[in-house]
Amino acid sequence: MSAKSKAKKAELMPSKRSAAMQASPIRRLVPLADQAKARGTKVYHLNIGQPDIVTPREIMDAVRNFRDEVLAYGPSLGLPELRQEIKHYFEKLDIMLSVDDVMVTTAGSEAIVFALMAVGDPGDEVLVPEPFYTNYNGFASMADIRLVAVPTDVEDGFSLPSKAEFAKRITKKTKAILFCSPNNPTGAVFSRSDLEMLAGLAKEKNLWLLADEVYREFIYDGGYHTSILHIKEAEDRAIMLDSVSKRFSACGARVGCLVSRNPRIMQAALKLGQARLCPPTIEQVGAIAGYKNIHKYLKKMVNEYQHRRDIVCDELAKIDGAVFTKPKGAFYIMPQLPIDDANEFAQWMLTDFSHQGATTMVAPGDGFYADPSKGKQEIRIAYVLKEADLKKAMQLLALGVKAYNGRR
């Protein structure tokens, strides 16, 4: 062994798990976008689910009226008034809970991490329909849980796989099924019978059900949302993960919740919660005001997003070779485009393309798959811009596809 390689061996290295973690496909191209902006190019952001909708005034007013003299620790389970308001909010959705079933978390992110740590030990497995919210990979790495993907398909609108597709992937190590409905990144909405199928399977195989429902209200065309908390058969095994981020256009608040009627899970979640002491106090005060006034603006917001979805689909339809189904919910769509490598394409849109001084940033599809060889022709679009900007961004995307395929 040479002196050089010996020296290398003695170097202090970070953990293997941190090395194995992927950089966020939603955020990793940010430096390229910054460079494009520095060159004077306008960048339309369809890469991140950051709504442009104004945060409800009641939330901001509550923050501005915060009058405590000491910004103190709150309870580990969250402010009692917020837990109460969350209970009320679910009552109106015909979901009856006790306050004890509700734990406030530091955003939906923490709710998912806590749920994974509460149901599984290092090396355990959790099934998840694929493509899935890319950050599940990071959360699973933190919890040292292996995500086992159950493929869905762009051709049928990413509908839920059959019971057999889930069942054949269940091993002794499988502890739960994790799913997101309305779905990020596909916009698919799972029906009551979908959820009943999952509940039946979970009961048969003694699994937990982890339901990410942060887009609950984002349902279009007069459809409705079934929560895992509506499914009687899943009552003792359902863990619902939620956030105020999208519902209140308050992504920076970092307030979410974990809901379960299983007291053992709530006890496990409490212990995880006590370790980190409490969620942010002031933003919880804002969230209380949000839930109290939710009836005032939800309908208008959902109509706006439905309109945006229609714009995106209309513009996508103009791209020859684009494959997609009109999504029923959330504010994402994951079309397949006539490109060979979406990752390269998304970068190229920032480094090489611009039209009249502007370009569009999208999230490459591969990052939303457990197996990064998949999704190579797909991108995720978050339709979070106002009509004129969204149309412009989509037209730039179409021009980009054409130019990308026509380049030498």
Added chain:
Amino acid sequence: MSAKSKAKKAELMPSKRSAAMQASPIRRLVPLADQAKARGTKVYHLNIGQPDIVTPREIMDAVRNFRDEVLAYGPSLGLPELRQEIKHYFEKLDIMLSVDDVMVTTAGSEAIVFALMAVGDPGDEVLVPEPFYTNYNGFASMADIRLVAVPTDVEDGFSLPSKAEFAKRITKKTKAILFCSPNNPTGAVFSRSDLEMLAGLAKEKNLWLLADEVYREFIYDGGYHTSILHIKEAEDRAIMLDSVSKRFSACGARVGCLVSRNPRIMQAALKLGQARLCPPTIEQVGAIAGYKNIHKYLKKMVNEYQHRRDIVCDELAKIDGAVFTKPKGAFYIMPQLPIDDANEFAQWMLTDFSHQGATTMVAPGDGFYADPSKGKQEIRIAYVLKEADLKKAMQLLALGVKAYNGRR
């Protein structure tokens, strides 16, 4: 096997790691305190490090003046202005950093979890002087890291163990030494030569150094604080963990930071940070104002705590058989009391004791040890009350010890 035990076997159970996590010794007696209050007993809280000091007006004003229309996601590394202010703050402490060395975290808690996950893989070991901040246990459980305790002793003021004591516990699995100075729960402050010893050992054995310095300013009797970031020899292996909670009496803000000059660690921390997207936005805006105005109130606050420390020590000295050394920093003391079981005693103070309608709540010592058979005669006192209340609380404690030992 009977039908009953079979049924039990099929029950859905939370993970082993969550079952193994201890309930917080600082918070687990809260229900008993609530019951005491319901009976009309006044409870003085010396159990939790929640300062009663008013949060600086500049922080609250910044929160109230927050004028963004959309409460949006911030950068995963934190708001650039806050990172800049943190850099300036360290400059004034003669610690030169690049902004790239600073990552904002959701409180010190997240900084510690990220550091553990960034340096170690499941099953790895981290040395920590004992007693230690009890929540390290929870963070280690989350990261599936094994904490290996290096004992310190009440008799010599919990001073740092010798190099040999650390060295003999180092195995192939040891990845880091984690320590807290000024120390929670003991109030000990480690000197420059202590830190140089640790840096030398870490270099020899190729370990990371994780320094929890959230009590940096809480130094008494004209002493000074040496940061791990001051130690040249530790430059490439130091990871400093910090929080605004105590410094600004803003525990509910959930804003902290992780600082390292090692770019690999910063890269690992960024990936962990991208998974959870960002720290809370509004509270970061508050923290910016805090750092900008820190010179205005720090001295007064530290003087106030020194005065409180003196009161606590004066009152402790009146308890026959109490063993303690006057702490040099933080706002905790961990005396040994003439009681056989501090856990039982702390409960009894809430359930059975009151004097003129009042009692005192303390944290039992055993929860601050990796081995819960230790610390049985110790309690942790957080001196976070105003003079009159603190004196009263300490006198109730003394009466409690007497009554507890005199009971049938």
